[in-house]
Amino acid sequence: GDFINEHNVDNIREDYQIGKVLGTGAFGEVRVCTHRKSGIKRAVKILKKNFLKEEEQKKFFHEIEILKKMDHPNIVRLYEVYQDHKRYFIITELCTGGELFDQIIKRPYYSERDAAIIMKQVLSAVSYCHAENIVHRDLKPENLLLDSDGSGAIIKVIDFGTSQKYDPEKKMHQTYGTPYYIAPEILAGEYNEKCDVWSCGVIMYILLCGRPPFDGQTDDEILENVSKGTYKTDSAVWKNVSKEGLDLVQKMLKFDPEKRIASKDALSHAWIKNLTEGINVDQ
Numbered sequence: 001g002d003f004i005n006e007h008n009v010d011n012i013r014e015d016y017q018i019g020k021v022l023g024t025g026a027f028g029e030v031r032v033c034t035h036r037k038s039g040i041k042r043a044v045k046i047l048k049k050n051f052l053k054e055e056e057q058k059k060f061f062h063e064i065e066i067l068k069k070m071d072h073p074n075i076v077r078l079y080e081v082y083q084d085h086k087r088y089f090i091i092t093e094l095c096t097g098g099e100l101f102d103q104i105i106k107r108p109y110y111s112e113r114d115a116a117i118i119m120k121q122v123l124s125a126v127s128y129c130h131a132e133n134i135v136h137r138d139l140k141p142e143n144l145l146l147d148s149d150g151s152g153a154i155i156k157v158i159d160f161g162t163s164q165k166y167d168p169e170k171k172m173h174q175t176y177g178t179p180y181y182i183a184p185e186i187l188a189g190e191y192n193e194k195c196d197v198w199s200c201g202v203i204m205y206i207l208l209c210g211r212p213p214f215d216g217q218t219d220d221e222i223l224e225n226v227s228k229g230t231y232k233t234d235s236a237v238w239k240n241v242s243k244e245g246l247d248l249v250q251k252m253l254k255f256d257p258e259k260r261i262a263s264k265d266a267l268s269h270a271w272i273k274n275l276t277e278g279i280n281v282d283q
């Protein structure tokens, strides 16, 4: 039967009190909500049914199917799905620290240690996804949330609306992603899961120097620079980045996906290992 109906609980408002808006996305809004019985606060993504085209509805069901199977400390946990006649409600764990994006724009750039603590968590989530043959396809700082305020916050990957279960023997062809972070092979029309590693490389580059590797005044200009795949690491900031840090960025931003480092190898790269030793960021 219909997936949503199987998990339908009659009235979300009996179980949850819905509160203030946390963020808005392409298809609706996300609000904080409180589980009445336990008092626990969670997040609820609300989508209006009459706003969803059939294609978007499919994507949304798909996001739920994938999130349901995910079990990783750096991937947002899905609790329940509700519906009423007008809306769908997805209940997930609440990330009160907001988007990594908002942290990034608050400072010029990150220390290598702080950047490594973030990248370890992102790469841990991504290599878990790839081991499960799931490609995310829209990794970016807007889709990386912090579970709490303060320095020990844990990163949670969200937004599996563009993710897909893939066959490792086959290439993918649909275009998904966001200009600054999209891999050149997606633009060229044929790619595999290594497109996520590219996006991680872009994120790491931004953390280390405070600017995107592929920039422009317009989306078209950014995409043109992505297609060329050339980026600079000769500014003053990069002079202070370690050899290992530069090595990992270069391995993740390798133009040819066949030569690009795999997510699990990036996770065990010396830069990550050395800078995050003794730090527990994945519980």
Ligand code: ADP
Pocket: 022, 023, 024, 025, 026, 027, 028, 029, 030, 043, 045, 076, 092, 093, 094, 095, 096, 098, 099, 142, 143, 145, 158, 159, 161
């Ligand atoms: P879309 O698929 O429409 O982009 P997202 O799932 O990315 O929707 O959510 C949109 C925004 O809502 C996020 O960028 C974030 O600011 C906020 N948000 C989403 N999920 C949570 C959560 N679990 N906790 C806190 N804020 C969230």
Ligand code: MG
Pocket: 025, 026, 142, 143, 159
């Ligand atoms: Mg989003």
